Amino acid sequence: MTSFGHVTLIGIGLINGSLAKALRARGGVETITACARRPETRERALELGLCDFAVEDPAQAVEGADIVVLGTPPLAMGAVAERMAPGLYPRTIITDVGSMKARIVADVAPHLPDPARFVPGHPVAGTEHSGPDAAFETLFVNRRCVLTPLETADADAVETIRAMWEFTGSSVDLMTPEHHDKVLAITSHLPHLIAYTIVGTVDDLEEQAQTEVFKYAAGGFTDFTRIAGSDPTMWRDVLLGNREAVLEMLGRFSEDLAALQRAIRWGEGDKLFDLFTRTREIRRGVIAAGQSYIRQQDDPLADRP
Amino acid sequence: MTSFGHVTLIGIGLINGSLAKALRARGGVETITACARRPETRERALELGLCDFAVEDPAQAVEGADIVVLGTPPLAMGAVAERMAPGLYPRTIITDVGSMKARIVADVAPHLPDPARFVPGHPVAGTEHSGPDAAFETLFVNRRCVLTPLETADADAVETIRAMWEFTGSSVDLMTPEHHDKVLAITSHLPHLIAYTIVGTVDDLEEQAQTEVFKYAAGGFTDFTRIAGSDPTMWRDVLLGNREAVLEMLGRFSEDLAALQRAIRWGEGDKLFDLFTRTREIRRGVIAAGQSYIRQQDDPLADRP
Numbered sequence: 001m002t003s004f005g006h007v008t009l010i011g012i013g014l015i016n017g018s019l020a021k022a023l024r025a026r027g028g029v030e031t032i033t034a035c036a037r038r039p040e041t042r043e044r045a046l047e048l049g050l051c052d053f054a055v056e057d058p059a060q061a062v063e064g065a066d067i068v069v070l071g072t073p074p075l076a077m078g079a080v081a082e083r084m085a086p087g088l089y090p091r092t093i094i095t096d097v098g099s100m101k102a103r104i105v106a107d108v109a110p111h112l113p114d115p116a117r118f119v120p121g122h123p124v125a126g127t128e129h130s131g132p133d134a135a136f137e138t139l140f141v142n143r144r145c146v147l148t149p150l151e152t153a154d155a156d157a158v159e160t161i162r163a164m165w166e167f168t169g170s171s172v173d174l175m176t177p178e179h180h181d182k183v184l185a186i187t188s189h190l191p192h193l194i195a196y197t198i199v200g201t202v203d204d205l206e207e208q209a210q211t212e213v214f215k216y217a218a219g220g221f222t223d224f225t226r227i228a229g230s231d232p233t234m235w236r237d238v239l240l241g242n243r244e245a246v247l248e249m250l251g252r253f254s255e256d257l258a259a260l261q262r263a264i265r266w267g268e269g270d271k272l273f274d275l276f277t278r279t280r281e282i283r284r285g286v287i288a289a290g291q292s293y294i295r296q297q298d299d300p301l302a303d304r305p
Numbered sequence: 306m307t308s309f310g311h312v313t314l315i316g317i318g319l320i321n322g323s324l325a326k327a328l329r330a331r332g333g334v335e336t337i338t339a340c341a342r343r344p345e346t347r348e349r350a351l352e353l354g355l356c357d358f359a360v361e362d363p364a365q366a367v368e369g370a371d372i373v374v375l376g377t378p379p380l381a382m383g384a385v386a387e388r389m390a391p392g393l394y395p396r397t398i399i400t401d402v403g404s405m406k407a408r409i410v411a412d413v414a415p416h417l418p419d420p421a422r423f424v425p426g427h428p429v430a431g432t433e434h435s436g437p438d439a440a441f442e443t444l445f446v447n448r449r450c451v452l453t454p455l456e457t458a459d460a461d462a463v464e465t466i467r468a469m470w471e472f473t474g475s476s477v478d479l480m481t482p483e484h485h486d487k488v489l490a491i492t493s494h495l496p497h498l499i500a501y502t503i504v505g506t507v508d509d510l511e512e513q514a515q516t517e518v519f520k521y522a523a524g525g526f527t528d529f530t531r532i533a534g535s536d537p538t539m540w541r542d543v544l545l546g547n548r549e550a551v552l553e554m555l556g557r558f559s560e561d562l563a564a565l566q567r568a569i570r571w572g573e574g575d576k577l578f579d580l581f582t583r584t585r586e587i588r589r590g591v592i593a594a595g596q597s598y599i600r601q602q603d604d605p606l607a608d609r610p
Contacts, residue, residue, distance in 0.1 A: 099524075124524050128588070144521060173520075183517045186507060188524025193569075194499055195525070197562045199584040201554070202491060204561075210587075212488045214594035215478075216449060219404075219429050219493025220500070222591060223528045229588035232581035236574050243569055249506070250566055254559075256509075257502045261555055264498075264548055269541050276537035279504040282515075283433070283534035286527060289519035 004164055005066035006031040010058055010080055012045045013231075014126060015097045016071035017135025020050040022168040025137045035061035035084075045132050059087030067164065070096035070108070075237040078107030085111050093157045095121045095164075099184065099234070100242035101148045101177035109150070116154045119161040120177060122146045122184070123170060130231040141169030148177040185245035190253060192235055193246065195227035309469050310371035311336040315363055315385055317350045318536075319431060320402045321376030322440025325355040327473040330442045340366035340389075350437050364392030372469065375401035375413070380542040383412030390416050398462045400424045400469075404489065404539070405547035406453045406482035414455070421459045424466040425482060427451045427489070428475060435536040446474030453482040490550035495558060497540055498551065500532035 007023065009016040012034040023029040034051035035058050036042045042054035055061045062068050062084045070077045077096055088094070094117055098104045101120050109115040125143035127134060145165040149158045162172045175183075202213050202221070213221065239246055263271040312328065314321040317339040328334040339356035340363050341347045347359035360366045367373050367389045375382045382401055393399070399422055403409045406425050414420040430448035432439060450470040454463045467477045480488075507518050507526070518526065544551055568576040 124521055143523060146521075183514070183521055184524060186510070186514075187518050187521040187526040191503065191525035191529055193565060194503060194562070196581055196584050197565055198496065198499060198558055199587045200580050201558045201561050203583050203587055204557070205491070209488070209491075210590065211594075213492050214590045216429055216451075216488055216492040217591045217594065218448060219489060220496035220532055221492040223532065224496055225584070225588040225591045227525055227528065228581070228584040230581075232578050232585065235581050236577040239569050239577060240572055240574055243572075246569060247566065250562075250569075252509070253503055253506045254562065254566075256506050257499070257555075257559065260498060260502055261552065261559075264544050264551060264555075267545055267548075269545055272541040272544060273537050275505045276501055276533070276535075276540050278508050279501050279530070279533040280537065282504050282508055283530040285515065285519045286522045286530045289516075289522065 002028050002163070002167060004029050004160070004167070006033070006064055008033045008035065008062050008065035008068045009051065009071055010035045010061060010068060010084065011071035011073075012036050012041060012050055012054075012132050013071060014130050014132075014134040014139075015123060016069055017045070017048070017050050017132045018125075018137065018139035019069060019071075019097075019123075019168065021135055021137040022140055023164075024049070026167060028164075028167050033061050033065065041132060048132055048135070050132055050135065058084035062087040062092065064089070065092050067160065068092055068094045070094070070098070073233045073237045074098035074100060074104055074241050075107070077104055078111065081108040081111040085113060088113055090114060091117070093117050093119060093160055095119045095147075095161045097121060097123055098241075099188065099238045101146075101180045103241040105148070105150065105177050115150060116152050117157050118150065119153060119157050120148045121161060121165070122148075122180065123165060123168075124184075124188070125170070126230075128226050128229040130234070138169070140165065143170050145170040145172045146180050147172060147174050148180050149174065181242050181245045182248075185242055185249045189238055189242055189246050190249045192227055192230065193239060193250065194253070195224040196235070198224050199228040307333050307468070307472060309334050309465070309472070311338070311369055313338040313340065313367050313370035313373045314356065314376055315340045315366060315373060315389065316376035316378075317341050317346060317355055317359075317437050318376060319435050319437075319439040319444075320428065321374055322350070322353070322355050322437045323430075323442065323444035324374060324376075324402075324428075324473065326440055326442040327445055328469075329354070331472065333469075333472050338366050338370065346437060353437055353440070355437055355440065363389035367392040367397065369394070370397050372465065373397055373399045375399070375403070378538045378542045379403040379405060379409055379546050380412070382409055383416065386413040386416040390418060393418055395419060396422070398422050398424060398465055400426045400452075400466045402426060402428055403546075404493065404543045406451075406485045408546040410453070410455065410482050420455060421457050422462050423455065424458060424462050425453045426466060426470065427453075427485065428470060428473075429489075429493070430475070431535075433531050433534040435539070443474070445470065448475050450475040450477050451485050452477060452479050453485050454479065486547050486550045490547055490554045494543055494547055494551050495554045497532055497535065498544060498555065499558070500529040501540070503529050504533040
């Protein structure tokens with residue numbers, strides 16, 4: 001029977017909470033300690049059965065842990081790592097679940113007694129809901145998880161973290177932090193930034209117009225509001241923490257949008273048609289890659305103008 | 306028993322095909338004639354049972370019709386109206402399902418023998434699939450349909466078209482074409498334009514990067530590809546046909562995006578956090594307006610970076 005022993009979760013929201021449930025449900029853990037700053041979060045985590053112990057102090061939380069999973073807002077991880085460092089055992093493996101990696105490596109690694117035990121990670125899974133109540137057992141099933149170990153990482157540490165995510169149902173890929181950040185900038189960070197922007201544009205409309213937007217949101221807007229309902233603290237940290245890659249992709253997007261704007265203004269239908277035909281191919285590629293599914297025709301979120 | 310008599314569908318794709326199924330399933334129609342340019346479309350419409358007769362010539366198709374529903378690509382409707390006009394009976398009611406209204410009114414009305422019988426419409430429902438095979442009976446259930454009758458419209462014509470859409474399960478609102486076009490520009494047209502743009506941005510990446518985008522699309526990109534998989538001809542027409550309102554909303558969006566870009570560049574986390582918190586409220590408004598549903602936590606499309 002696989003067991004990952006004593007796992008300490010620093011921060012106990014959607015991701016770490018779901019990890020707790022996934023490990024528990026399959027008997028993959030002996031003890032779970034959760035660390036949270038707010039007393040009500042600790043209390044709730046215990047009530048929900050996400051952990052055996054809930055403590056406030058990071059150094060105390062990591063004592064005796066085989067694996068420590070950092071799941072705080074990404075830009076808080078450096079400070080948390082510094083606070084937990086005195087409690088770490090030499091063989092404890094440290095990982096994280098942050099959505100950008102190079103910055104987290106830079107923030108966290110210097111505080112660790114042995115950076116070779118650090119295996120940065122990013123489970124590419126989630127919902128727009130946050131907090132321990134949003135956690136559920138199957139969040140990682142059939143999803144991907146990226147690990148970005150440093151060149152100096154211990155092989156056994158990498159394999160343990162890989163095994164942990166595979167145990168939850170994910171498929172694991174390894175790459176450099178920089179490569180991860182470029183790929184996720186376009187597949188995740190830019191889409192979120194754009195969704196936040198357009199929903200914000202609506203928020204600036206006068207109140208009556210907003211009410212109508214709500215009524216007719218099914219024409220396409222609904223999907224954007226879902227993405228833009230994601231956790232504000234986390235997304236602030238992700239966009240600031242992956243600034244360069246996000247700005248690079250945003251620059252490309254803005255150029256492309258300006259070109260389309262011009263095509264609309266000048267009635268260049270062929271340019272629009274060509275692009276809209278190409279994007280259909282991309283849709284097929286995404287479906288083929290198994291990261292999507294063909295929606296049922298009675299899907300209530302199906303869109304059309 | 307409600308019956309709308311002889312209904313002629315000009316164009317028989319997702320929307321008109323679904324209308325045919327919805328009317329048929331509830332016994333709301335005596336005869337359905339479909340008009341399509343391509344022989345294979347006419348054949349398929351007959352095979353699928355979407356119509357009793359399938360003809361090529363619009364003037365022939367509308368002969369004896371109580372209601373004619375224009376469902377061609379929006380910018381083709383003017384030419385189709387001109388071709389069908391000689392076959393129209395004086396009392397035939399004409400409607401359409403185009404996603405922008407002012408331009409369609411301007412294109413179609415002048416060709417009709419009696420514009421008072423024209424009741425422009427827009428069922429705000431659909432999927433990213435197109436063609437007669439994509440049609441299904443419940444497409445309009447619990448969706449909204451906007452009618453934009455001219456001031457000179459016959460009251461009985463408006464009430465008949467309202468009754469037809471209510472019969473399919475939709476709730477019907479009346480407004481001016483111009484007002485419709487402004488509301489839909491932000492709830493539907495701009496979201497589609499943006500989704501097409503970002504998916505196009507990915508299409509311009511080198512091939513290996515694209516493959517990775519497909520793999521990690523679950524981080525948010527997937528939803529955009531679905532929207533950007535919609536019918537190219539229709540969307541070219543919608544964006545060109547609602548040019549002014551789309552450019553106006555696009556201008557606001559671009560300004561807002563530039564402000565966020567600047568906030569990211571200069572590390573202004575508070576600005577990002579404030580926006581991301583406001584957009585959560587909009588999400589709640591959309592859900593409250595019943596145009597969305599709270600996704601189940603095991604939704605395979607749920608996103609997270």
